[in-house]
Each structure stands twice: as structure tokens, then as C-alpha cells.
Amino acid sequence: MPPGKAPAGALLRSVRTVFLKDWRSELRTRYAVSALLMFVVTTIAIILFSLGSEGASSDALDGMLWVVIFFAAMSGLSRTFVMEEERGTTLTLQLAAPPAAVFFGKLLFNLVLVTGINAVTVLLYALFINGFVIRTVSIFAVTVALGSIALAAASTIIAAIIARANTRGTLYPVLSFPIMLPLLLSVIEATRKASEGAFFAEAGGEFQLLISYIVVVVVSSSMLFEYIWKD
Amino acid sequence: MVLKITLGVLLTAVIVFGIGLPMSPHPQAWYELPVIPGLEEKARIIFFHVPTAWLSVIAFLTSMFYAIRYLRSRDLRNDIRSSAAAGLGLMFCILATLTGAVWAKFNWGSYWNWDPRETSIFVLLLIYGAYFSLRSAVEVQEKRATLSSAYSIIAAVTVPFFIFIMPRIMPGLHPGSKGDPEGAGPVIDFKMSPNMRVIFFASLIAFTLLFQWMFSLRVRAAEIEAHNQQRG
Numbered sequence: 001m002p003p004g005k006a007p008a009g010a011l012l013r014s015v016r017t018v019f020l021k022d023w024r025s026e027l028r029t030r031y032a033v034s035a036l037l038m039f040v041v042t043t044i045a046i047i048l049f050s051l052g053s054e055g056a057s058s059d060a061l062d063g064m065l066w067v068v069i070f071f072a073a074m075s076g077l078s079r080t081f082v083m084e085e086e087r088g089t090t091l092t093l094q095l096a097a098p099p100a101a102v103f104f105g106k107l108l109f110n111l112v113l114v115t116g117i118n119a120v121t122v123l124l125y126a127l128f129i130n131g132f133v134i135r136t137v138s139i140f141a142v143t144v145a146l147g148s149i150a151l152a153a154a155s156t157i158i159a160a161i162i163a164r165a166n167t168r169g170t171l172y173p174v175l176s177f178p179i180m181l182p183l184l185l186s187v188i189e190a191t192r193k194a195s196e197g198a199f200f201a202e203a204g205g206e207f208q209l210l211i212s213y214i215v216v217v218v219v220s221s222s223m224l225f226e227y228i229w230k231d
Numbered sequence: 232m233v234l235k236i237t238l239g240v241l242l243t244a245v246i247v248f249g250i251g252l253p254m255s256p257h258p259q260a261w262y263e264l265p266v267i268p269g270l271e272e273k274a275r276i277i278f279f280h281v282p283t284a285w286l287s288v289i290a291f292l293t294s295m296f297y298a299i300r301y302l303r304s305r306d307l308r309n310d311i312r313s314s315a316a317a318g319l320g321l322m323f324c325i326l327a328t329l330t331g332a333v334w335a336k337f338n339w340g341s342y343w344n345w346d347p348r349e350t351s352i353f354v355l356l357l358i359y360g361a362y363f364s365l366r367s368a369v370e371v372q373e374k375r376a377t378l379s380s381a382y383s384i385i386a387a388v389t390v391p392f393f394i395f396i397m398p399r400i401m402p403g404l405h406p407g408s409k410g411d412p413e414g415a416g417p418v419i420d421f422k423m424s425p426n427m428r429v430i431f432f433a434s435l436i437a438f439t440l441l442f443q444w445m446f447s448l449r450v451r452a453a454e455i456e457a458h459n460q461q462r463g
Contacts (some may be wrong), residue, residue, distance in 0.1 A: 157385060161378050165368045174364055175382065178357040185350075213389070214350050220388045224381045227302045231374070 015098050018105025022080060026109075036076040036117045043068045051129075061132045061192040065125050066184055069118055069151070074173045077114065077155040080106045081163035091200050094230060103156070103225040106219075110159075111152040118148045135197030139190060143203070146210040147187040154180050155216055157221035160228050183213055234444060241437035248430050249278035258424060265424045270406070276334045277423075278430055282438035285326040287355060289442060290320025295387040298380035310376035311457065313383065314366065315449040319442060323357040328352050348405035358386045 026032055047064060056064075084090045093102060122144060126132060134140045158176045165171060190206040233243035244261045254272060267274045279387055300306075303332045344347060371376035398419065423431060 155388075161365070161382055164374060164378055165365060167369065170369055171364060175361045178354050178361055179385060181350075181354050182389060206423075216388050217371050217385075220385060223385055224302075227377060231377075 011098065011101055014101035015104045018093075018097055018101055019108045022075060022106065022109040022113075025083075026113075032076050032079045032113060033116075036072055036113070037120065039075045040068060040117065040121045040124065041071050041164065043071065044128060047198065048128060055131045058131060059192060060193055061129060062195050063131070063188050065122070065191065066147075066188050068125065068181070069121055069147070071173070072117055072121065073114055073151050074176060075116070077110050077152070078159040078162050078172050079229055080109055080156070081159045085163045091130060095187075099226040099229045100222065102229060103160070103222055106160075107152060107156045109155050114152045114155075115145075115148045118144055118151075132195075134194050136194045138201065139194035139199050139203045141200065142207060143187050143190040143194060143210075146207060146214070147183065150183040150187075150210055150214050150217070151180070153221070154183065154219045157217070157225065157228075160221075160225060163226065179217075183210065185215075186210055234440060238437060238440045238444065241433055241440070245278060245430060245434040245437055249275055249434065252426075252430075258426075258444045261426060264427055270338070272333060274440055276330060277427075278434045280327060280330040280334065281431070282434050283330065284352065285435060286438055286442050287320050287324035287327055287352075287354045289439065290316045290323060291355065291358075291383075291387065291390065294320060294383050298383045300377055302384075302391070304427045305373070307372065307376060307457070308454065310380065312446075312450055313376075313380060313452055315446060317359060317362055317383065318449065319445055321356075321363070323442075324352065324355050324359055326355060346405050355390065358390065362386070 047068070084093060087143070097105075126134070155176060158172065159181065162172050162175065186209045188208040190203045190210075193203045252262050252264050254266050254274075258265045264274075293316035293410045294313045297309045297316065301309035301313060331349070335344070335346075335349075336342045339346075362379060362383055366375055366379050369378055
């Protein structure tokens with residue numbers, strides 16, 4: 001089957017296959033999940049130690065939550081593509097599946113991973129950080145959900161680029177940060193509104209920005225992925 | 232040759248008239264520039280600062296244009312153009328940041344205070360920085376061209392959020408932000424008198440021509456270098 005010409009049903013099946021492949025290999029080693037969880041726990045512990053008995057302002061704590069989430073994503077999400085390079089399975093995967101299936105399969109895997117990790121992060125953060133209060137839960141829930149999707153979308157394409165370059169670890173946050181700033185600024189602003197107890201409609205602007213960001217990034221990266229993936 | 236003479240005349244005129252023309256509260260003669268409340272003599276920066284910022288965006292779009300052409304044709308000459316445009320863009324971006332920071336010191340009291348405009352130029356700087364660190368991290372020429380092309384396209388689709396949307400919808404100090412008492416929108420629409428507009432657009436044209444000239448010089452130099460490397 002020539003790549004790109006596959007009917008929608010076949011494409012969906014291969015997306016699912018790529019996703020399940022990553023899912024199973026993750027379950028076997030639990031590398032990404034345990035690394036990410038430990039990262040989140042360590043970072044929150046550092047925040048707790050550095051704050052000591054002093055409280056920080058609510059604004060600072062809202063922003064700090066996203067600092068934890070951003071760097072957690074940076075430490076684990078490049079794994080899906082870097083793993084293929086390290087094991088030398090890139091070539092096999094190039095032959096076995098059309099590029100679109102690989103991209104959306106990996107995107108789905110990163111999405112599941114980042115949503116799970118963000119849920120745990122938010123839970124731990126709310127439990128242990130005093131002074132972090134969310135007054136409008138609906139805004140916060142939508143923000144975390146949209147933020148996770150946007151984070152997964154942007155980090156997947158950068159991970160694909162980074163896996164092909166020679167220095168993988170250090171370059172990942174450097175390349176991701178400017179791309180992710182629109183998303184970070186709007187989720188921080190929305191979180192601030194949620195903790196101030198604003199009405200749901202007041203965060204509408206941020207949600208529109210996030211949704212358009214997700215659409216723009218997913219569409220452009222699905223078009224570019226084929227060029228990055230095939231030499 | 233025609234390009235160089237036109238450029239010389241235009242730039243000289245912009246510098247002489249932009250700095251030399253007197254400002255008066257009630258302009259009568261053609262050569263008198265109006266005084267803009269809150270900006271006064273400091274308004275003259277618009278003839279030089281805005282064109283550099285404009286060029287850093289034009290260079291970015293040029294870089295993206297050649298990045299797309301590279302991915303379509305896999306012709307390394309397009310990659311040379313893409314990276315040459317990005318290099319010039321980085322230079323003009325630094326110039327716009329520095330002139331803006333100096334102006335901010337005199338107008339707002341500090342060199343940097345995270346106005347939405349300052350955030351957006353900072354992001355542009357970061358993207359240029361990331362682009363060149365990605366290029367230096369890849370050894371193989373074709374691979375470097377492909378990856379940096381892909382990155383510059385991804386960056387180009389996310390940057391409009393900063394350059395065009397955010398500074399207009401967020402309150403800020405920069406002229407033309409939301410909350411500016413005279414309205415949000417491009418400054419030329421509501422603050423500039425006709426004679427200021429003539430100088431401003433002459434400056435934009437001159438800087439764009441300057442970019443065109445520097446760009447062709449860099450491309451020619453890079454092509455000769457690539458040619459020499461091939462011959463060993």
C-alpha cells in the first residue's frame with residue numbers, strides 16, 4: 001500500500017497498531033512512566049523544600065504548576081522517537097507503517113502519557129502545596145485538558161526533529177520553549193482566572209487561543225512529519 | 232547599480248529628514264512634524280526601530296518560504312537561502328530589541344519590563360537561537376537542511392500568535408496595544424501626520440531594499456563557499 005494513499009479505515013487501524021506497539025513496550029519496561037512520575041515527585045519536593053514554611057503568592061503558585069508540567073513533559077516525551085533511534089528500529093517502522101500512521105500513533109501515545117502525568121501532577125500539587133486554591137473548577141479542568149492536548153501536539157513534532165539530530169537531550173527544551181510559549185502563557189493566564197474564581201465565560205479567550213493552537217500545530221506537523229521521518 | 236544608488240539616496244533622505252526635521256505642537260509648514268503627546272522627540276525612533284522589527288519578520292517569512300521550497304525540491308541552494316535569511320533576521324531582530332530597549336529606558340523608565348511586544352520580540356530571538364543551535368547539532372548537510380526547514384515552518388505557524396495577535400489583545404505600554412488611549416491598531420493609522428508617513432514608508436522601502444541587497448550578497452558568498460568545498 002503506497003503511503004498517503006491508504007483509505008481512512010486502514011489508516012486508523014495502523015494508527016492503532018503503532019499506538020498499541022508503543023503502549024506494550026512501555027508496559028514492559030515502564031521507563032517513561034516511572035521517569036516522569038519520579039521527575040514530578042522530585043520537583044514538587046524541591047518546591048516544598050524551597051518554600052519552607054513561607055507561603056508563596058497564589059499567582060506564583062499557579063505559574064509554578066505549569067513550570068513543573070512543562071519540564072516533566074520535556075524530560076519524558078521525546079522518548080517515543082528517541083527510543084526508535086536507539087534501538088535501531090526506525091528503518092523497520094518506516095517500512096511497516098505509513099508516516100501518517102506513525103505520527104498519529106505516537107501523538108496518541110504521548111497524549112495518553114501526558115494526560116495521565118498531568119492528572120497525577122495536579123493531584124499531588126493540590127494536595128501538598130498550601131495556598132494553591134482553585135475556585136472555578138470548570139475552568140481549571142478544561143485548561144488542564146486542553147493544555148495536555150496542546151503540549152502533546154507540540155512536543156511530538158519537536159521530538160521527531162530531535163530524534164534525528166545528534167544531541168538529543170539538551171536541545172529538546174531549547175527547541176520546544178519558543179514553540180510552546182503561546183500555549184504556556186494562555187494556560188497560566190487561565191489557571192490564574194480559575195484560582196481567582198472567575199466565571200467560566202471569562203476564560204473563553206484563552207480557550208479559543210488554545211484550540212486554534214492545537215489545530216494549527218497538529219495540521220502543520222502532520223504535513224511536515226513525512227519529510228522529517230523519511231530521509 | 233540602480234539598486235545601490237536608490238538605496239543610498241533613500242537611506243540618506245530618511246536619516247536626514249527623520250532626525251533633522253523640527254517638531255512643533257501645531258505643524259504649519261510641510262517640513263514640521265507634529266508632536267505626539269507622551270512621545271515627543273522620542274517618536275523619531277519609529278523611522279528606524281519599526282523597519283528593523285519589520286525586517287526581522289520579513290526575514291523570518293523569507294526563511295520559511297525557502298524552507299518549504301527546500302522540502303519540495305531537496306535542492307540545497309534553497310537551504311542556503313533559508314539559512315542566509317535567518318541569519319539576517321537574527322541580526323535585525325537583535326537591532327530591534329536593542330533600539331527598543333534603549334527607547335523603553337527613556338520612555339518607560341526601564342530597559343525591559345515584559346510588555347507583550349517585548350515578549351514577542353524575545354520569542355522571535357529565541358526561535359532564531361533555537362534554529363541555529365539545531366543547525367549546529369546536525370553534521371550531515373541534507374539532514375541539517377531538512378530538520379531546520381521543518382523547524383522553521385513549525386515556528387512560522389506558531390509565531391503569528393505572538394507578533395500579530397497577542398500584542399493587540401493584551402494591555403501593554405507599547406504604542407498600539409490594547410488600552411492605548413488613542414486606540415489599538417497599527418500606529419501609522421492614527422498617530423502619524425502625512426509627512427511622517429512619507430518618511431516612515433520611505434524608510435520601510437529602504438530597509439527592505441537593504442535586506443534584499445544583503446541577502447543576495449550572503450547567498451552568493453555561501454554558494455561560492457559550497458562550490459569550493461565540493462571541489463575540495
